[in-house]
Amino acid sequence: MKNYRFIDGTVTSPLGFTANGICAGIKAYGSATQPALKNEPLLPSNGKRDLALICCEKQCSAAAIFTKNLVKSDTIYVTQKHLENGRAQAVIVNSGNANACNPDGYEKAEKMCRIASEVLGVAEDDVIVASTGVIGQALPIEPIEAGARAMRGTLSKEGGTNAAEAIMTTDTVRKEWAVQLTLGGKTVTIGGIAKGSGMIHINMGTTLSFVTTDAAVSAEMLREALVEAADVSYNMVSVDGDTSTNDTLAIMASGLAGNDEITEKNEDYHIFTEALTAAFKRVAKMLASDGEGATKLVVCKVDGAKDENTAKVIAKSVICSSLVKAAMFGADANCGRILCAVGYSGAEVNTKKIDVSYRSAKGEILVCRDGFGLAFDEDKAKEILLENEIDIIITLSDGSGSAEAYGCDLTYDYVKINGDYRT
């Protein structure tokens, strides 16, 4: 039985949190290569939202996990420093510029925290900062400062959705969610917003996610829960170690739900983490289906592997294969590309014990049994693969390890979007 239920909601659904997001004109404002026109309006009235603030009425316990890329945005170092004490109260985040690989990146990330601190009346070291967008161009601080000041006093429960929009880059839909559960008789809400696209080499999609909850959870347990939930969700749309410069997944817990604070891995911890995991898996699917240019969500489910890690390695290898992704775009029930991706994954498998089938709302079709391609009904296969949610099911006979990985198809539009991203 599930101990949680999804509700309509966002990052402001938990008690204590408000937010807003506006168009500060960061991308238009200028960059290292396109000097700003100082007399341009600072707050374009009808552009894409690109600056968000999230705030809690009280200091929260907080934790975050970050990209494993050696090249990191300075926002990550500043946020890490601010979370050393396990406390935070607000988030400032911009899209349009990643503030990565810039000589003055650290200074500007600190400046963003100072701006949020002034506008929201919170301590500077209680601010989480993040950026997403083009790498290697100077971050224009002026529109951020003006934009944040313009948001003073405007943060609200409804503003969570504006914040979700403000962190989008090539995303085509905003990503927000909320889930409720009961801990010790108290209703607890967890909510979040996320951005991420550019998923062809899944590893490259910058993911930003901000999660809030009114549960009382210690910073240490928040971190444990984040790692546990991300491992089977965010990390299954992302090859470990192969991440963008800016990936940040942060959580703040206000404790306003009034439950007994979770300070160890007790039953409440597991109920909380179960709900968080379900929510993160939903986000993983949102990220994958909104992959740049994607027309369909592709989930690879592996069962019967030697162990869970083997299953993960195989599922990720299949979901990352450009040839598999292109075949999904073409609704081509190619089994050779799946077997090939299993074979080069590095995982230990008995190649004569691999079954492969495709499944969607239109049914399921077996295309490979015991490692050999089967003759199958091409029309039926086409009908199944023309749906926009496809499962690739790989069954091995080596043990009981299972895993799911989330991806999308590779399309003309991916190339279009990424052929000239900066302009």
Next chain:
Amino acid sequence: MKNYRFIDGTVTSPLGFTANGICAGIKAYGSATQPALKNEPLLPSNGKRDLALICCEKQCSAAAIFTKNLVKSDTIYVTQKHLENGRAQAVIVNSGNANACNPDGYEKAEKMCRIASEVLGVAEDDVIVASTGVIGQALPIEPIEAGARAMRGTLSKEGGTNAAEAIMTTDTVRKEWAVQLTLGGKTVTIGGIAKGSGMIHINMGTTLSFVTTDAAVSAEMLREALVEAADVSYNMVSVDGDTSTNDTLAIMASGLAGNDEITEKNEDYHIFTEALTAAFKRVAKMLASDGEGATKLVVCKVDGAKDENTAKVIAKSVICSSLVKAAMFGADANCGRILCAVGYSGAEVNTKKIDVSYRSAKGEILVCRDGFGLAFDEDKAKEILLENEIDIIITLSDGSGSAEAYGCDLTYDYVKINGDYRT
């Protein structure tokens, strides 16, 4: 000083070798899912060539290296068995069907050798067999048998080019080469043909290469030379361990040039291997520029790495990045994607000591110094990147390791070609 010179030539240029390639109608003939029409003509007169024979007038010393994919075509097991004694005299190879993941694959690979043996009058276990094409569909042996018989007595010096055409799949140009050198006063020729495309995830491109020489070289030294030369060429358009089911690189040496047989790593061995390496690097560039849908060759050159292996890891990571490849298609001098790919490569680098520039026939432009993006002349960068041969030059300050990797851009046509490969 170089000890070799490239000449116009192909796999039949060395003394003793002849070849031919015809259209046997393998793909049209039928497959597991599309039963053959038995009354179709067996030798379509104007289709694509899909069957080749290469033969030497005498038994040769021989060696080969193969895919590291766990899922292998049975042709590989049969060829491995035939090369156990280090001898071979002929090659039979088809395109249109990979003969991989089929229950009767081994039997049919052996049958192909038996057919070649009969037609060419060579021992069955002196035949090298290879296949390339769709995985997981039964190989139709009838057109291969009829086709090979039709080639009886037709092999010639001129036929090498037909053989080069016969192994092409999605390749748009045939790939053949020859190089001459002098060993102990004797003129020695090495020649070869290759196929390979589908290079977006470079790892997935099936590569078949057949190399011949009239040098006298022992099987053991042939193998050593193959490994050494492939390591900085084929393996730099291919991520180690991430290879197709059928990759085969085979060499036969007739000894007809009359040089002293190379049986140890003496000066002659090094001169021979130097020429082989230069030829293989040329093939690597041919494979990369003919990547599926590719409009340009992209070479990543890394210098100043901690060691050679670190340089290789970085160069391959950059060349494999879909975002970098899409940027090259769009002639977008993005430095962030390069830095990102360096950062997630897993290599040890000082991220504050990375310089990046782009170079082509139109000049060179520095876009990143000491890990930071630079303001640069966008028009100049565009002009450089609109060329069809681009170098991405990464300079580190960690040591003296250097490497080159070969790739191509990612285009709409890649998606088109791979969206429906089987039809």
